Amino acid sequence: MTKWIRWSGLVGFVAVVALLVAFMLFALGPIIKISIETFGSQAVGAKVDVEDVSVSFSPLALTITGVQVADKESPMENVVSFDQALANLNVLPLFLGKAIVPDLSLQGVVLGSSRTVSGALAKEEVKAEDKSSDKKSDGKASESDAKTANTNTDSKEASKALPNADEILERETLLTVTEGEAFQTSFDEHKASLDSALANLPNDNALKTYETKLNGLLKGKFKSLDDFKQRKKELDTLQAQFKKDKAAIKQAKSAIKSAKSDLKTKFSALKKAPKQDLDNLKGKYTLDGAGASNLAALLFGDDAGPMAEKALGYYEKVRPLLVDEEAKADKQASQDKRLEGSFVHFETDRPLPELWIQNLNFTMALPSIASDQSLGVIAVTVTDITHQPEVIGKPIKVKAQGLNLHNMKSLDLNGVLDHRTSPGRDAFDLKINGWALNNVKLGLAGLKLASSETQVLAKAVLVDGDLNVNSETLFSKAQFVTKDRTVFAKEMSAALKNINRFTVNANAQGEVTDPSVSIKSDLDKQLKSAFDKRIGEKQAQLEKDLKNKLNKKLLSYAGDYEAELKQLNLAEGGLSNKTKALEKLGKSKMSSYEDQLKAEAKAKADAKKAKAKAAADAKKAKAKADADKKKKELERKAKEKLKKLF
Amino acid sequence: MLNLLAKFLKLLNGDASPSQISLGFAFALFVGLTPFFSLHNLIILFLVCVIRVNLSAFLLASAVFTLFAFVIDPVSISLGQALLNNPELTQTWTQLYQSDVWRAFKFNHTLLMGSVLVSLILFIPMFVVSRIVISVYRDRLMVWFEKLKISKMVKASKFYKVYEKLGA
Numbered sequence: 001m002t003k004w005i006r007w008s009g010l011v012g013f014v015a016v017v018a019l020l021v022a023f024m025l026f027a028l029g030p031i032i033k034i035s036i037e038t039f040g041s042q043a044v045g046a047k048v049d050v051e052d053v054s055v056s057f058s059p060l061a062l063t064i065t066g067v068q069v070a071d072k073e074s075p076m077e078n079v080v081s082f083d084q085a086l087a088n089l090n091v092l093p094l095f096l097g098k099a100i101v102p103d104l105s106l107q108g109v110v111l112g113s114s115r116t117v118s119g120a121l122a123k124e125e126v127k128a129e130d131k132s133s134d135k136k137s138d139g140k141a142s143e144s145d146a147k148t149a150n151t152n153t154d155s156k157e158a159s160k161a162l163p164n165a166d167e168i169l170e171r172e173t174l175l176t177v178t179e180g181e182a183f184q185t186s187f188d189e190h191k192a193s194l195d196s197a198l199a200n201l202p203n204d205n206a207l208k209t210y211e212t213k214l215n216g217l218l219k220g221k222f223k224s225l226d227d228f229k230q231r232k233k234e235l236d237t238l239q240a241q242f243k244k245d246k247a248a249i250k251q252a253k254s255a256i257k258s259a260k261s262d263l264k265t266k267f268s269a270l271k272k273a274p275k276q277d278l279d280n281l282k283g284k285y286t287l288d289g290a291g292a293s294n295l296a297a298l299l300f301g302d303d304a305g306p307m308a309e310k311a312l313g314y315y316e317k318v319r320p321l322l323v324d325e326e327a328k329a330d331k332q333a334s335q336d337k338r339l340e341g342s343f344v345h346f347e348t349d350r351p352l353p354e355l356w357i358q359n360l361n362f363t364m365a366l367p368s369i370a371s372d373q374s375l376g377v378i379a380v381t382v383t384d385i386t387h388q389p390e391v392i393g394k395p396i397k398v399k400a401q402g403l404n405l406h407n408m409k410s411l412d413l414n415g416v417l418d419h420r421t422s423p424g425r426d427a428f429d430l431k432i433n434g435w436a437l438n439n440v441k442l443g444l445a446g447l448k449l450a451s452s453e454t455q456v457l458a459k460a461v462l463v464d465g466d467l468n469v470n471s472e473t474l475f476s477k478a479q480f481v482t483k484d485r486t487v488f489a490k491e492m493s494a495a496l497k498n499i500n501r502f503t504v505n506a507n508a509q510g511e512v513t514d515p516s517v518s519i520k521s522d523l524d525k526q527l528k529s530a531f532d533k534r535i536g537e538k539q540a541q542l543e544k545d546l547k548n549k550l551n552k553k554l555l556s557y558a559g560d561y562e563a564e565l566k567q568l569n570l571a572e573g574g575l576s577n578k579t580k581a582l583e584k585l586g587k588s589k590m591s592s593y594e595d596q597l598k599a600e601a602k603a604k605a606d607a608k609k610a611k612a613k614a615a616a617d618a619k620k621a622k623a624k625a626d627a628d629k630k631k632k633e634l635e636r637k638a639k640e641k642l643k644k645l646f
Numbered sequence: 647m648l649n650l651l652a653k654f655l656k657l658l659n660g661d662a663s664p665s666q667i668s669l670g671f672a673f674a675l676f677v678g679l680t681p682f683f684s685l686h687n688l689i690i691l692f693l694v695c696v697i698r699v700n701l702s703a704f705l706l707a708s709a710v711f712t713l714f715a716f717v718i719d720p721v722s723i724s725l726g727q728a729l730l731n732n733p734e735l736t737q738t739w740t741q742l743y744q745s746d747v748w749r750a751f752k753f754n755h756t757l758l759m760g761s762v763l764v765s766l767i768l769f770i771p772m773f774v775v776s777r778i779v780i781s782v783y784r785d786r787l788m789v790w791f792e793k794l795k796i797s798k799m800v801k802a803s804k805f806y807k808v809y810e811k812l813g814a
Contacts, residue, residue, distance in 0.1 A: 006695065009695035012695055092746035095750040341726060341756040343754055346736070346743040348740075350744065
């Protein structure tokens with residue numbers, strides 16, 4: 001039996017395996033370091049730097065130190081960095097190419113730290129440098145701009161209580177502008193089509209020429225049949241031209257009619273637009289019951305906006321890793337059905353995705369708000385991190401809890417990122433209790449929230465890129481101060497003095513990249529009555545300014561529309577005259593040469609007849625005269641006989 | 647290719663034990679027909695190193711069987727699928743699936759399951775048949791073969807030079 005055993009082979013095998021293990025011991029760390037840097041950079045689109053990776057074998061664990069993940073958008077900043085990560089690994093799944101990490105703990109986690117070298121990838125480095133130099137110059141420019149702006153703001157701040165008419169018109173979408181642009185476009189289009197139609201019409205000179213030509217053709221005798229034919233031909237040509245001109249006039253008339261009707265409708269809408277705009281703006285910017293909601297947005301929007309933007313920015317950076325990997329996994333699954341064969345999975349209570357971090361723990365300093373002091377530390381636990389949640393059948397869960405908090409009693413954040421089925425659903429709940437929010441600058445009239453005790457309840461749900469956030473912040477024991485000396489600031493401060501408890505409801509809905517945010521507060525209602533009385537005067541001035549500016553806008557669009565309209569009416573009248581003239585000319589007809597001969601014969605016969613009649617009449621008159629003469633003679637003789645008798 | 651053929655002839659015409667050569671061929675089935683980077687191949691390599699298997703035969707046959715694998719893979723996949731999806735065996739597979747060790751062997755992979763089974767089925771026939779063929783060749787055919795005209799022609803060819811270089 002022993003003759004079948006090759007002892008040298010056994011020694012060789014052991015030696016080879018030992019060599020491999022030794023290689024792993026020394027090379028695995030650098031290989032993992034290069035892998036994290038290479039694949040990490042590809043995944044986030046910016047540099048991922050790792051200082052060192054060391055491997056220990058009993059138990060199998062990785063220690064990764066000095067990790068910096070650069071921000072793609074801002075290469076001189078890190079999205080996240082941490083000093084050390086300690087990861088335990090399950091050995092057997094590694095033979096299946098699956099990294100199962102029961103525990104991963106991070107130390108020294110910092111969000112948004114600055115970098116000493118650019119984190120842009122090689123291809124984008126040049127662009128990034130350009131951008132950063134632009135940014136620097138922009139930064140300088142904006143710094144100087146900011147300084148100027150500050151000076152201006154300081155000087156103007158006193159007068160800047162409500163936004164002025166120009167600011168409002170600048171920031172709002174105005175119906176006057178929309179209607180005005182529509183009118184302008186329509187006006188230009190109609191003008192072009194009218195110019196083209198009018199250019200084809202006969203002018204007065206052309207009409208006179210037609211008349212002269214027509215007279216020449218119709219008057220005078222035909223000298224011969226050829227003369228008749230020639231004239232007839234010319235008349236037909238002229239009449240064809242009349243027809244053509246009449247058609248052109250008809251087309252021009254129709255264009256004028258359509259232009260008048262369309263422009264009239266649009267002009268009527270444009271005329272109404274400033275009033276509608278004014279009504280809308282009054283509703284929005286007056287401090288009445290409905291419009292006062294904007295006050296809350298003005299007060300708290302400046303702070304809430306950037307914070308929400310930052311939070312969404314981090315979510316946006318993480319989301320593609322969850323969503324894209326799902327698609328990749330599907331693609332991989334379809335590829336596995338080829339000749340390479342595929343895995344058949346069976347029911348198990350220990351599923352193995354490609355990467356599974358079962359527990360991730362880290363602590364992180366909370367950002368400071370309104371003061372240099374940090375709010376404290378937050379301990380974060382994330383469970384079941386994987387891009388294949390459908391394999392483990394569990395969603396990713398996030399739990400964050402405040403520790404050693406300053407000015408805050410408690411902070412709890414719970415999140416569930418469920419991508420087991422498509423579309424995924426991510427939900428977060430935030431609860432903050434007893435937050436002493438002091439010296440918070442508000443976005444209006446130099447107001448500061450000097451002190452308050454705040455309670456925040458917020459819920460965010462993201463489904464397939466759609467965001468739905470509802471939050472309620474209760475401010476109690478609130479005290480406001482302002483250094484502004486404007487009437488508005490004083491009135492505001494006076495009104496706020498009596499208010500020490502109010503809630504602010506912030507909602508955000510829509511696409512995660514561009515949600516529509518609304519902030520409402522019962523503070524508005526509380527302020528309403530105070531403002532209704534006090535700032536009426538300023539309100540009236542603002543309305544007057546708005547009205548004037550909107551009217552100016554209207555005039556800029558309407559221009560000399562009235563004059564153009566008169567011109568159109570005149571042109572329409574002129575066209576009617578031209579039509580009549582052409583119709584009259586068009587009715588002219590030429591008799592035939594035969595008719596002319598017949599007419600001549602008839603004229604001769606008529607003359608002869610008239611002559612005979614005249615002779616007969618003369619004869620008759622003579623006979624009558626003779627009879628009258630005889631009659632008178634007989635009467636005279638009879639009278640003389642009678643005289644003789646008596 | 648010539649090298650491969652020359653090596654094969656050298657092996658056949660050499661003094662190596664037919665059993666050791668045949669065992670090399672049989673073990674090569676696993677390395678050639680199944681996916682190389684699998685845990686079971688580590689065991690095969692261990693056995694090949696420890697047991698007196700002819701290493702030349704093993705390496706040569708591994709290369710040849712890797713070429714065969716392109717043809718056999720579809721059959722292996724179908725076989726693996728049939729076995730892993732067989733309802734009567736589901737309980738067995740489910741039990742094995744609970745063990746990290748078995749999963750490390752990727753038994754639930756269709757190609758691996760099929761090709762290992764094909765290799766196991768062919769292992770003994772390959773050993774027996776190749777042993778008989780080598781013995782018969784050496785006893786009866788080797789002398790006759792060398793007397794053939796074609797063999798003489800081959801000896802004069804480039805191929806034979808390669809064969810000689812290998813120390814035949």
